[in-house]
Amino acid sequence: MKFPKFALAGAGILGVIVLAPLYWLFDFGGRTYSPPTDYPHVLSGVVSVAMACQIALLAVTPDPLRFRPWQVPSILEKFGYFTAAAVFYSVAGIPALNARGAMPDLLLGLLCVVAVVKTRRHS
Numbered sequence: 001m002k003f004p005k006f007a008l009a010g011a012g013i014l015g016v017i018v019l020a021p022l023y024w025l026f027d028f029g030g031r032t033y034s035p036p037t038d039y040p041h042v043l044s045g046v047v048s049v050a051m052a053c054q055i056a057l058l059a060v061t062p063d064p065l066r067f068r069p070w071q072v073p074s075i076l077e078k079f080g081y082f083t084a085a086a087v088f089y090s091v092a093g094i095p096a097l098n099a100r101g102a103m104p105d106l107l108l109g110l111l112c113v114v115a116v117v118k119t120r121r122h123s
Contacts, residue, residue, distance in 0.1 A: 071116050
């Protein structure tokens with residue numbers, strides 16, 4: 001059961017580290033795209049939902065077997081971000097540099113899927 005705990009905790013901690021600064025960096029995306037100050041409620045809402053998924057991953061970490069169903073929304077969040085970035089890149093909506101930023105989410109999503117499979121064997 002060490003791998004599921006490690007994978008879930010790593011995914012949750014990295015997610016919190018990456019998402020937390022977005023609450024204060026309103027003008028960061030506005031350098032390339034329209035400024036998020038035009039729609040701060042949307043940015044904050046999206047970040048809050050993603051942050052909730054990271055907290056769910058951290059809540060699952062102590063007992064992945066018991067809280068196995070909680071892993072699914074967080075895994076969907078990881079794959080959802082990667083999928084959105086891939087689709088936007090494929091239609092030339094975002095530069096390759098921005099699309100590559102979603103690769104860690106793909107890796108973490110895959111590790112979380114492995115964690116779910118490993119907890120299934122123990123149930």
